Every structure is written in structure tokens, then in C-alpha cells.
Amino acid sequence: xxxxxxxxxxxxxxxxxxxxxxxxxxxxxxxxxxxxxxxxxxxxxxxxxxxxxxxxxxxxxxxxxxxxxxxxxxxxxxxxxxxxxxxxxxxxxxxxxxxxxxxxxxxxxxxxxxxxxxxxxxxxxxxxxxxxxxxxxxxxxxxxxxxxxxxxxxxxxxxxxxxxxxxxxxxxxxxxxxxxxxxxxxxxxxxxxxxxxxxxxxxxxxxxxxxxxxxxxxxxxxxxxxxxxxxxxxxxxxxxxxxxxxxxxxxxxxxxxxxxxxxxxxxxxxxxxxxxxxxxxxxxxxxxxxxxxxxxxxxxxxxxxxxxxxx
Numbered sequence: 185x186x187x188x189x190x191x192x193x194x195x196x197x198x199x200x201x202x203x204x205x206x207x208x209x210x211x212x213x214x215x216x217x218x219x220x221x222x223x224x225x226x227x228x229x230x231x232x233x234x235x236x237x238x239x240x241x242x243x244x245x246x247x248x249x250x251x252x253x254x255x256x257x258x259x260x261x262x263x264x265x266x267x268x269x270x271x272x273x274x275x276x277x278x279x280x281x282x283x284x285x286x287x288x289x290x291x292x293x294x295x296x297x298x299x300x301x302x303x304x305x306x307x308x309x310x311x312x313x314x315x316x317x318x319x320x321x322x323x324x325x326x327x328x329x330x331x332x333x334x335x336x337x338x339x340x341x342x343x344x345x346x347x348x349x350x351x352x353x354x355x356x357x358x359x360x361x362x363x364x365x366x367x368x369x370x371x372x373x374x375x376x377x378x379x380x381x382x383x384x385x386x387x388x389x390x391x392x393x394x395x396x397x398x399x400x401x402x403x404x405x406x407x408x409x410x411x412x413x414x415x416x417x418x419x420x421x422x423x424x425x426x427x428x429x430x431x432x433x434x435x436x437x438x439x440x441x442x443x444x445x446x447x448x449x450x451x452x453x454x455x456x457x458x459x460x461x462x463x464x465x466x467x468x469x470x471x472x473x474x475x476x477x478x479x480x481x482x483x484x485x486x487x488x489x490x491x492x493x494x495x
Contacts, residue, residue, distance in 0.1 A: 192261035194219035200450040202228040216241035265360040268293040275306040309462040313449035314375040345415035380405035410491040
């Protein structure tokens with residue numbers, strides 16, 4: 185049994201991490217968050233210590249590392265801009281880190297945690313659950329067995345509508361969230377690069393607070409992408425059914441269905457890490473660099489091969 189601690193335990197995604205720890209037969213000894221209503225812990229680890237003040241949480245972790253209840257992993261579900269600091273705290277206290285995407289926001293932060301891994305001997309892993317999705321794995325196998333000279337034409341569309349609160353929170357501040365391409369798009373970019381190869385060139389057609397679009401030329405694909413938080417961008421047919429989220433990967437006219445099958449992917453992520461696998465800095469780095477480039481590129485507007493939703 186491994187011992188875990190959890191940072192950002194009140195966030196939406198934290199429950200999936202709690203469930204993953206429990207379903208892999210391990211335990212959470214301590215959690216921290218600024219939000220003080222943590223009834224969800226009772227369903228998973230009611231005996232876990234809980235800290236509103238992160239300073240006292242860090243002190244607890246430090247003390248535990250000299251006892252028989254040493255913390256093996258610290259799971260990080262905090263806001264994006266805090267990831268680098270929380271990863272550093274974990275590794276400097278002798279624990280490995282499991283961090284939600286995006287692993288970090290800036291290239292210099294990658295350099296920082298790469299250095300820490302070498303200095304401490306501890307590891308950091310990130311959650312890239314699409315790499316474990318059955319439909320995505322099947323697509324990768326299909327591409328691997330296709331004509332190696334064939335370049336696929338792809339439209340990626342992801343719309344996840346958000347209310348006015350979003351832009352008042354840290355998520356609406358691109359310096360803290362990384363903007364749309366990072367906050368909601370990075371795992372899709374990772375999935376595409378995993379299947380179709382490295383980025384050869386990139387164009388940004390639009391980049392706003394609530395939507396972005398562009399074109400990626402990968403080794404084996406031409407990708408028109410569109411990401412949005414605007415409910416009005418959801419196709420009318422889907423909106424009439426009450427949908428507030430729309431995701432689509434269209435490959436040369438064929439729709440890849442992957443709306444289901446997400447339930448246990450965090451548990452599979454944890455199991456993979458505990459069995460000696462996991463996705464580390466080397467895996468996460470290319471798309472951190474890509475999304476950093478996207479948000480710092482001047483959009484060209486509706487020129488060239490742009491996503492049809494820009495019309």
C-alpha cells in the first residue's frame with residue numbers, strides 16, 4: 185500500500201484522483217484546499233488529515249517523511265499556475281508527483297522540474313488520459329498500419345461551454361491558466377501528436393479569451409483545430425438536445441466516436457504509474473512548448489486552410 189497526499193482536494197477533478205487511489209488499493213493520508221467543505225472525503229478517506237493552510241500541509245508532509253507513514257506520492261489538482269511550485273514541494277520532500285494537465289505552463293518551468301528530478305531522484309507524472317482511451321488506442325493502431333506515406337486530413341473540434349464565472353476565475357486569466365489552447369486543448373494536442381507525429385509547422389487563425397483556432401501540420405496529418413468555451417458554437421442539433429459540450433475528431437469524413445469510456449481512465453493512469461509506467465516530463469514537454477507557442481503567436485485571421493467553424 186502506497187501513501188498519498190492531495191493538493192487541491194476540493195476541485196472538480198480531485199474526486200477522480202481520490203477514486204483512483206482507493207481503487208488501486210492505496211490511501212490518502214492528507215489533503216489541502218482553501219475551500220473548507222470537504223464532505224467528498226468521507227466517501228473515500230475520512231481519516232485523512234485536512235489543511236486549509238498549505239503551509240501546515242507542507243510541514244505535515246515534511247514530518248511524515250521520517251516516519252513509517254512516509255508519503256510516496258503527492259497528487260496535484262491545483263490551478264495550473266501553481267503546478268510548478270507544488271511539484272517542487274513534492275520532490276524536495278522526497279515524494280513523486282502526479283500532476284493534472286497541463287503539467288506546467290512555461291518552458292522555464294520544464295527546465296526547473298527536469299533539474300529537480302535529477303537532483304532529488306524523484307519523478308513527476310502527468311495525466312494524459314486520452315492515451316489510455318480504447319477508441320484512441322484503436323485509432324493509433326489503425327494509423328500505424330496505414331500507408332506510411334499517407335497524410336491524413338483531420339478536423340478537431342472541442343466546445344465545452346462555460347458561464348460568466350469562468351472569466352472571473354483564475355481560468356479566465358491566461359497568465360494563470362495558459363488560455364484556451366492550454367486549459368482545454370492540451371490533451372487533445374498531445375493525443376494528435378502521439379498518433380500522427382511531431383509538429384512540422386503551425387498557424388494560428390484566431391485566439392481570443394473564449395475560443396481559438398488554427399492549423400497544425402504534423403508528420404502524418406494536416407489538422408484544422410477549433411477550441412471554444414462559447415455555448416453558441418455548439419451545433420444547433422446538439423443544442424436542441426440540451427448539450428453544453430461538443431467534441432469531434434473527423435478524419436477524412438469519418439467521425440471518431442470517443443464520448444464514452446472516460447470513467448476509469450484516472451484509475452488506469454494511477455495503475456500504470458504504480459506498475460512502473462506513467463507519462464513523465466519527456467512525454468508532456470512537446471505540447472507544453474506547442475501551447476506556449478500558440479498563445480504567443482499573432483493570429484492571421486481567416487486565411488488559408490482554416491477550421492469551418494470560423495465561417
